[in-house]
Amino acid sequence: MSADVSKLAAPGGLQFIAHGGDRTTLSDVLDRTFKPSDMLIADSEPRVPQLFVSDMDSTMIMAECIDELADFAGLKPQIAAITERAMQGELDFESALRERVLLLRGLSEGAIAECLATRIAPMPGARVLVETLKAKGCKTVLVTGGFHQFADPVAEQLGFEMVVANRLEISDGQLTGGLVGGITDSGVKRAVLIEEAARIGAGAITLATGDGANDIPMLIAATYGIAYAAKPKAREAADGWVDRGDLTGVLELLGVPRDEWVWE
Numbered sequence: 731m732s733a734d735v736s737k738l739a740a741p742g743g744l745q746f747i748a749h750g751g752d753r754t755t756l757s758d759v760l761d762r763t764f765k766p767s768d769m770l771i772a773d774s775e776p777r778v779p780q781l782f783v784s785d786m787d788s789t790m791i792m793a794e795c796i797d798e799l800a801d802f803a804g805l806k807p808q809i810a811a812i813t814e815r816a817m818q819g820e821l822d823f824e825s826a827l828r829e830r831v832l833l834l835r836g837l838s839e840g841a842i843a844e845c846l847a848t849r850i851a852p853m854p855g856a857r858v859l860v861e862t863l864k865a866k867g868c869k870t871v872l873v874t875g876g877f878h879q880f881a882d883p884v885a886e887q888l889g890f891e892m893v894v895a896n897r898l899e900i901s902d903g904q905l906t907g908g909l910v911g912g913i914t915d916s917g918v919k920r921a922v923l924i925e926e927a928a929r930i931g932a933g934a935i936t937l938a939t940g941d942g943a944n945d946i947p948m949l950i951a952a953t954y955g956i957a958y959a960a961k962p963k964a965r966e967a968a969d970g971w972v973d974r975g976d977l978t979g980v981l982e983l984l985g986v987p988r989d990e991w992v993w994e
């Protein structure tokens with residue numbers, strides 16, 4: 731294996747170009763050596779992706795929506811405990827989701843709007859990341875195990891062009907405790923990345939960002955899978971990580987010059 735550190739862009743991240751070799755070991759060594767760091771390990775100079783697929787909760791927004799919603803129902807400890815176990819990969823995602831949603835039965839639809847307005851804030855740098863990639867011709871997709879009722883307005887605010895999410899079932903202004911349609915889980919996240927990449931064409935360059943265990947297959951499938959302030963399992967599976975800064979760290983790692991970032 732040969733490797734060279736191609737760029738140390740102060741105060742940005744470290745791009746590590748590795749030609750062959752054992753990436754898992756390399757990743758582990760770099761992580762332990764530089765922790766905390768912003769790092770991207772790639773087999774050639776990183777390029778601007780043609781497709782960006784991102785997780786929402788704790789990646790594009792600074793909360794887990796279902797935990798915040800649970801707070802309105804007075805169920806936060808019960809639900810947060812299940813969320814954490816799911817994110818750590820200790821609990822099957824679909825079971826954990828259905829269990830938590832059932833606990834929310836009877837919650838008013840208005841609680842969602844109140845949650846959004848008072849508790850859901852974008853992750854710093856999220857809009858700059860999305861708008862900058864879009865300006866460079868990249869398609870942007872928000873894919874979440876959370877809910878359309880949150881993801882649609884978040885996508886609108888951050889500039890994402892497409893949303894794939896779960897949908898809370900609502901009847902007579904109240905959550906029924908059920909979900910409508912199929913479940914968006916780790917397999918769907920990965921499938922969305924692969925399908926959208928195929929639409930672009932063979933060899934499309936893709937970027938995925940996420941923080942949890944259910945993001946791992948998507949992070950692995952992407953050309954650049956970057957773990958953002960992530961749980962250990964997601965970090966280990968990714969091609970890179972951002973530990974130190976906001977989401978513009980992803981642009982640093984991709985080598986997008988700051989004077990080309992879109993701040994609007």
Ligand SMILES: [Mg+2]
Nearest residue numbers: 785787788942
């Ligand atoms: Mg997440």
